[in-house]
Each structure stands twice: as C-alpha cells, then as structure tokens.
Amino acid sequence: AQSVAQPEDQVNVAEGNPLTVKCTYSVSGNPYLFWYVQYPNRGLQFLLKYITGDNLVKGSYGFEAEFNKSQTSFHLKKPSALVSDSALYFCAVRDGAGGYNKLIFGAGTRLAVHP
Amino acid sequence: GAGVSQTPSNKVTEKGKYVELRCDPISGHTALYWYRQSLGQGPEFLIYFQGTGAADDSGLPNDRFFAVRPEGSVSTLKIQRTERGDSAVYLCASSLAGQGQFNTQYFGPGTRLTVL
Numbered sequence: 129a130q131s132v133a134q135p136e137d138q139v140n141v142a143e144g145n146p147l148t149v150k151c152t153y154s155v156s157g158n159p160y161l162f163w164y165v166q167y168p169n170r171g172l173q174f175l176l177k178y179i180t181g182d183n184l185v186k187g188s189y190g191f192e193a194e195f196n197k198s199q200t201s202f203h204l205k206k207p208s209a210l211v212s213d214s215a216l217y218f219c220a221v222r223d224g225a226g227g228y229n230k231l232i233f234g235a236g237t238r239l240a241v242h243p
Numbered sequence: 244g245a246g247v248s249q250t251p252s253n254k255v256t257e258k259g260k261y262v263e264l265r266c267d268p269i270s271g272h273t274a275l276y277w278y279r280q281s282l283g284q285g286p287e288f289l290i291y292f293q294g295t296g297a298a299d300d301s302g303l304p305n306d307r308f309f310a311v312r313p314e315g316s317v318s319t320l321k322i323q324r325t326e327r328g329d330s331a332v333y334l335c336a337s338s339l340a341g342q343g344q345f346n347t348q349y350f351g352p353g354t355r356l357t358v359l
Contacts, residue, residue: 160345172336173350218285228298231278236285
C-alpha cells in the first residue's frame with residue numbers, strides 16, 4: 129500500500145533562515161507526490177507536486193521540493209523563512225488503485241518560524 | 244474565481260442524530276472527493292465521485308456514512324446515527340477529471356463536526 133511519513137511533528141526555524149520539512153514515501157510504481165499547507169481554521173492549500181521530470185519542483189510562495197528516488201524522499205524547502213510561513217504542512221502521495229487519484233496524507237508537520 | 248465551498252462551517256449535534264454536510268465544487272470540476280481529518284492527523288480519504296457516480300467509496304468507515312452527487316456538481320455527505328467518534332473536520336476537494344492524468348485537487352475550508 130502507498131504511504132508517506134513525516135518524521136517531524138514540529139520544525140522550528142528563525143525568520144530568514146532556510147527551512148526543510150521532511151517527507152519519505154513508499155509506493156509501488158511511479159510516485160505522484162504533493163505538498164499542501166493548512167492555516168488555522170482553513171482548508172488545505174496546494175503548494176506543489178511532482179509527477180515526472182525535473183527532480184526540483186518549484187511551487188507557490190517561494191517553496192520548492194526535491195524528489196530523491198534513491199532515498200524515497202520529497203522534502204519541502206524554502207531558502208528564507210517568513211513568520212507568515214508558520215502553518216501545518218502535509219505531504220501526500222497518490223493512491224492510483226483502480227486508476228483513481230485519491231491522496232494518502234502524512235500526519236503533518238507543524239512549522240513555527242520565529243522572528 | 245470561486246473556490247470549493249462547504250456548508251456549514253461548524254456543526255454541533257447530539258449522539259444519534261442525523262447530519263448532512265454540503266460541498267460545492269469549483270465550476271467545471273467533474274471529480275469530487277471527501278476526506279476526514281481527525282485531530283492531530285492528516286486527511287483520510289472517504290469517497291470519490293466522477294460525475295454523478297461514486298467511483299470509489301472504499302474509505303467510508305461504515306454504512307452510517309453515505310454521499311450523493313445527483314447532478315454532478317454539489318455533493319452531500321450524510322451521516323446517520325452519529326457517534327462521538329465521528330467528530331472531525333470533513334474536507335471536500337474537487338479537480339478536473341479524477342482518472343488517468345493526475346489533476347490537482349483543490350480543497351474547501353471544511354466542516355467541523357462535533358458530536359456531543
């Protein structure tokens with residue numbers, strides 16, 4: 129079965145420093161990977177996705193993610209964190225059983241950016 | 244343009260009652276998904292509609308849960324005989340076709356259901 133793991137419950141970063149939020153995956157076949165962000169009392173907002181092609185994927189709000197097949201990882205990164213980036217981040221993988229596109233989510237990582 | 248909308252934003256009910264949660268997808272999106280997010284966890288898939296039909300309902304936890312999408316647009320998630328364990332945020336997402344080439348799913352703000 130497809131799965132993703134987010135090994136860190138929380139990541140703390142000082143504003144202006146680079147940030148990394150980790151995600152590893154387990155899939156059969158080619159992975160379709162996603163990052164979403166959730167702000168308090170709001171739904172999930174799409175950040176970026178990896179389907180195929182370049183291993184470095186650029187997304188919204190200056191975020192990017194690096195697909196690493198050998199390490200089965202898809203870590204989310206940003207060169208310079210903002211306080212407004214503080215939120216809950218979810219990594220997800222497509223479960224393509226039956227040809228459908230339902231998503232399997234990790235448990236989430238809370239990012240706290242301190243001034 | 245308008246995103247996915249969900250109503251109500253909050254629903255408090257008593258154990259044993261019936262509830263309906265509504266999702267209005269992005270116009271033109273034929274695929275619609277329901278997920279459930281319990282406290283401290285990531286969203287979990289419940290059901291997927293392509294058009295009017297439920298193509299995959301493998302995530303529905305039991306037969307108290309049912310969802311419809313009669314005209315291929317608005318969907319309603321129905322929960323009978325609610326239990327305290329049903330308390331969660333129910334998220335709806337929509338996308339262009341849900342099969343074959345992957346299309347990004349866009350989520351609504353969710354309905355927070357509390358069963359007392």
